[in-house]
Amino acid sequence: MSNKKDNLCVLPWNHLFVTNTGDASFPCCSSQYSLGRNEKSDSVLKLSGGGLLKELSESKKNLREAFLKGEEPKICSGCYEKDREGIWSYRKTSNDLFPKTYDELKNKSLDLASPMKLEFIDLRLGNLCNLACRMCDAGSSRLLIDDYREYLGDENFGKELEGINWFSDRGFYKNLVENGKDIKIINMAGGEPFLIEESWEFLEMLIDRGFAKNIELRYNTNLTIIPEKAKKLWPKFKGVVLFLSIDGIDDVYEYIRYPAKWTKIEKNLEYLEDNFEDLNITAANIQMTVQAYNIANIPELTKYLQKFEKISKVPLINLLETPNELSFKSLPIDYRKEVAKKLKIFLMDIFDLKGLQKIDTYEDFLRNTTYLVEELLNEATFQDSQYQEFIRITEFFDNKRKQKLSDVLNL
Ligand SMILES: C[S@@+](CC[C@H](N)C(=O)[O-])C[C@H]1O[C@@H](n2cnc3c(N)ncnc32)[C@H](O)[C@@H]1O
Numbered sequence: 150m151s152n153k154k155d156n157l158c159v160l161p162w163n164h165l166f167v168t169n170t171g172d173a174s175f176p177c178c179s180s181q182y183s184l185g186r187n188e189k190s191d192s193v194l195k196l197s198g199g200g201l202l203k204e205l206s207e208s209k210k211n212l213r214e215a216f217l218k219g220e221e222p223k224i225c226s227g228c229y230e231k232d233r234e235g236i237w238s239y240r241k242t243s244n245d246l247f248p249k250t251y252d253e254l255k256n257k258s259l260d261l262a263s264p265m266k267l268e269f270i271d272l273r274l275g276n277l278c279n280l281a282c283r284m285c286d287a288g289s290s291r292l293l294i295d296d297y298r299e300y301l302g303d304e305n306f307g308k309e310l311e312g313i314n315w316f317s318d319r320g321f322y323k324n325l326v327e328n329g330k331d332i333k334i335i336n337m338a339g340g341e342p343f344l345i346e347e348s349w350e351f352l353e354m355l356i357d358r359g360f361a362k363n364i365e366l367r368y369n370t371n372l373t374i375i376p377e378k379a380k381k382l383w384p385k386f387k388g389v390v391l392f393l394s395i396d397g398i399d400d401v402y403e404y405i406r407y408p409a410k411w412t413k414i415e416k417n418l419e420y421l422e423d424n425f426e427d428l429n430i431t432a433a434n435i436q437m438t439v440q441a442y443n444i445a446n447i448p449e450l451t452k453y454l455q456k457f458e459k460i461s462k463v464p465l466i467n468l469l470e471t472p473n474e475l476s477f478k479s480l481p482i483d484y485r486k487e488v489a490k491k492l493k494i495f496l497m498d499i500f501d502l503k504g505l506q507k508i509d510t511y512e513d514f515l516r517n518t519t520y521l522v523e524e525l526l527n528e529a530t531f532q533d534s535q536y537q538e539f540i541r542i543t544e545f546f547d548n549k550r551k552q553k554l555s556d557v558l559n560l
């Protein structure tokens with residue numbers, strides 16, 4: 150079997166990805182979107198019965214076979230599309246993160262039957278969260294279940310999402326630790342990962358087994374709380390990379406990330422900045438999910454971040470995936486033109502912001518913001534029906550939350 154073209158991906162040989170509902174059958178988070186998110190529930194519990202590595206290798210057999218034959222599996226289409234467009238794909242990122250495993254794959258030391266080498270774990274720890282952000286879904290925050298029942302007029306909506314609790318199963322974490330000698334990266338999101346008590350016990354188990362010093366921890370967090378345990382446990386690991394979800398400043402932040410308070414986030418950001426080394430943080434990125442409510446706030450958030458030296462000064466632009474009506478493309482053309490103008494001026498000003506060019510993510514930020522300007526000006530993407538849906542969902546949540554769109558947008 151030859152692999153003339155570069156189609157390979159390390160993940161079916163070294164990765165465990167678990168969805169919010171506890172489904173461990175997807176090869177990675179990126180593949181979820183290629184086939185749609187029709188997840189099975191709790192398949193992860195089956196894995197905690199033992200034989201984790203064998204079961205994982207078995208479940209990846211078809212995918213491995215396709216890669217080794219030089220094919221581009223359908224479930225991976227999102228990655229190959231990005232590769233062709235010249236955008237960095239999760240496939241390339243993962244191959245880069247594990248160069249030794251990638252080399253073994255290329256020189257055929259790894260094959261169809263190789264046991265899973267569990268180097269990379271990505272856990273979406275259910276849907277327990279203290280926030281109900283406007284653009285989020287009930288699968289990630291159970292606080293949104295009742296809202297969506299009312300909004301959709303469907304009292305059965307989200308019944309299966311009410312009792313997700315696989316992430317409290319201590320046996321699951323114990324089983325990971327039993328098979329954890331090769332772990333190099335653990336990524337945790339949710340829900341809000343800092344709220345999950347068992348995830349901190351998981352860290353304690355990894356420390357007790359002597360694995361922690363080889364492991365980098367990564368978190369997507371809303372930063373509304375910083376648990377005491379972080380101070381004690383994180384320094385025992387190789388390092389901690391934070392992706393801090395902050396979608397704007399002041400009133401824009403509070404409008405989207407309900408019911409969080411901006412002053413609390415500011416305090417927690419300052420705490421991280423002041424205790425960066427003590428907490429063993431190696432990088433803290435601000436992740437902004439760009440949507441209709443905050444696209445105009447990109448300059449304000451970026452300017453606010455200039456006061457930090459350790460926390461990244463430019464946000465990572467994460468484009469909203471669903472629902473379509475909350476995309477910035479739902480906004481009326483005249484408003485979109487105004488925002489495009491504001492972003493263009495900002496892009497010119499940004500060269501004057503001291504030290505920005507040295508930041509790793511600066512180039513990405515410029516490219517993504519330039520893309521946003523082009524898309525804002527692309528009138529073909531506007532549909533009146535989508536705008537009407539945007540108004541409908543916005544008014545629904547405004548009424549429930551006693552908030553006003555006009556406080557954050559001047560349409
Ligand atoms: C679902 S949250 C879970 C972790 C944590 N609660 C947080 O907010 O970071 C993970 C990331 O998904 C982003 N996100 C939420 N809704 C999204 C959507 N509709 N499209 C794209 N990203 C979204 C959030 O902003 C956050 O950065």
Ligand code: SF4
Nearest residue numbers: 158177180225228240
């Ligand atoms: S190619 Fe992409 S979608 Fe497929 S397993 Fe690798 S990272 Fe996941």
Ligand code: SF4
Nearest residue numbers: 278280282285290371
């Ligand atoms: S904090 Fe994260 S999981 Fe919770 S509602 Fe917001 S985006 Fe969703």
